[in-house]
Amino acid sequence: MKRIVTAIVHNRSGVLNRVTGLLAKRQFNIESISVGRTETEGVSKMTFVVEVEDDRKLEQLTKQLNKQIDVLKVSDITDKAIVARELAMVKVISNPQIRNEIQGIIEPFRASIIDVSKDSITVQVTGKSDKVDALIELLRPYGIKELARTGLTAFTRGHQPQVAEMKSYSLLK
């Protein structure tokens, strides 16, 4: 099962190595990881999307992360009400004739063209991972020259619904 786990960490040299090394050593499969600074000086946030077999493995993952001295807090936010986004840039082969066509495809995704050259355009899209996936699939037939994704970053919404309502908010399962 796919889970979104966030970790608040001390922004010290080597902390990323500690965390990824730990996950590799314990044979966890990281699908994506994103890291960046937070509102607090010296504190960063990591967001992982991981593929785990079962709840026991998941529990191990959060516990092992928690054991790290530079890790301040670990949360599995998959089942919470969250906002989750990732950014992707897609360089698509295109000539002037089909540029409009592509424009038409990306518009409903609220994606934008951020670079144009003679034989390609670069599309930037932001959103949940499945939205990004969907756009990439639509662009694939045109020929993708280059693709880069930031990986998911997420946090919980300001208001958490009651437990009973929560199921429908689940993003990935």
Next chain:
Amino acid sequence: MKAQASLKEQAATKTGADLLVEALINQGVDTLFGYPGGAVLPIYDAIYRAKGSFDHVLPRHEQGAIHAAEGYARVSGKAGVVIGTSGPGATNLVTGIADAMMDSIPIVVFTGQVAKGVIGTDAFQESDVMGITTPITKHNYQVQEIEELPRIVKEAFHIATTGRPGPVVVDIPKDISSSVYQKDIDDSFDLPGYQPTLKPNPLQIGKLHEALKEAEKPVVLAGSGVIHAGASEDLKTFVHQYKLPVTTTLLGLGAYPGDDPLSLGMAGMHGTYSANMALYECDLLINIGSRFDDRLTGNLKHFAPSAKVAHIDVDPAEIGKNVPTAIPIVSDAKAALQKLNEQNVEAGDYHEWMERLQNNKKEYPLWHEQPEKDIVPQWLMQKVYEYTKGEAIVTTDVGQHQMWAAQYYHFNRPNRWVTSGGLGTMGYGFPAAIGAQLADMNSTCVAIVGDGGFQMTLQELSVLQERRLPVKILIVNNQALGMVRQWQEKFYSERYSESIIDTQPDFVKLAESYQVPGYFIDSQETLERVLPEVLADDQPAVIDCRVLQKENVYPMIAPGKGLHEMIGVKP
């Protein structure tokens, strides 16, 4: 005049190395194990200046230093302290660091590093100590500013010795240890990411009390967590209150008196029949400070299949890692046992169960055949136990001799048994004995080693020579890598690939070249004559004891089998 003035100037200022030495003294360090080298020259200079503040032990290889520190930590309960230089000095420490990580031994390791300016340039004797040691330490540091040094040292000791103990590495670039500093430094620290849970949740304690009432077939499994927490007495109180049978892990030997009638002995791959069957058949398993290692559990499918499992561990990540746990208690073992002992509930009726276990103990004890003249290792261990009255500190390497020592030497108190459990390090026993002996000069310290393992770290005989340390090295010499040979016999159709090593030094002469008395024993008669005297005197000794090569360790659980599928149980 000029020279004097500059000396004075030097005295007024402190180098990073001086700050380190000061911090060590503040931590109450009395023994250091280390080996000098280029990147730690400033540190060794500061040690020279601080002469008399602590004892510096110079092994002849860094691996010897770190195993000695582990032995020291095991017996003293304090953190072992190691210093090594950069590059090869640091990489030679790696085995010991990994060993300490697996067995939760508190050690603090200081490694020299090339100067900050050249880190990352593949400088002479540079190695990525942080990268190498991150997966095998509880935590590690590279000092970036001299101001940080005292705080980091303090943190390192705190992390190594609290919660679940473990190794901490502090990597110190040479420019940090040699630069000077004049101001006072604040060494207070705050570790928001490290707040171990030491007190048990009363709710879970209540659940365990309930379970004790309901159980018919309970058993206590004591691991080294009991020893680290200094909770042996509390365990005794708990066990006696409910008359519970107790088994221990390899590393938990001594947590509960081995001679006590309630003790079933060690469980696991080479555990006793009664201990393993108790784990297999129990309906309540109370694990205190053991991590359910695979050598203990055998095939997890068959491990305690009908038991409700309660697990007390200071490391929450160990609970539920291998065995599903109904009653998780995250706590220091001592605090949990004290809480359990605060209230006495009426126990269930364990009468029938105890009878069954006692019967198993009587009917299926450890056994071996006894030849007329030759020595079998099992008998040898019984003799060592007898001659030292069960009071010695015993260290071992890994393999057959380790298992026989664990089976036949009944440890009646904690901190007497020093062995490499998790990592299974050959060459551990002898250097560990040096540290163990230094931590307790009044006890007899016997390093029970194999002929294979001893040859991995025998250079430390120099330390015995130098200090006349009365460590007794007992080589259980079967001229083979016994456990490898045993597995090849059992599982590889007796194809003894590279495991029979009949070329070896004359250990007696070898010892004598280090001015350590050497003894050769190859018969029961000689052993009974020589060994008691050697063990009792105050000199170091190397005892080359020839034992039958064909002896195997039994009972045994073959890989992939369950605890109830032991082979080699007494017929």
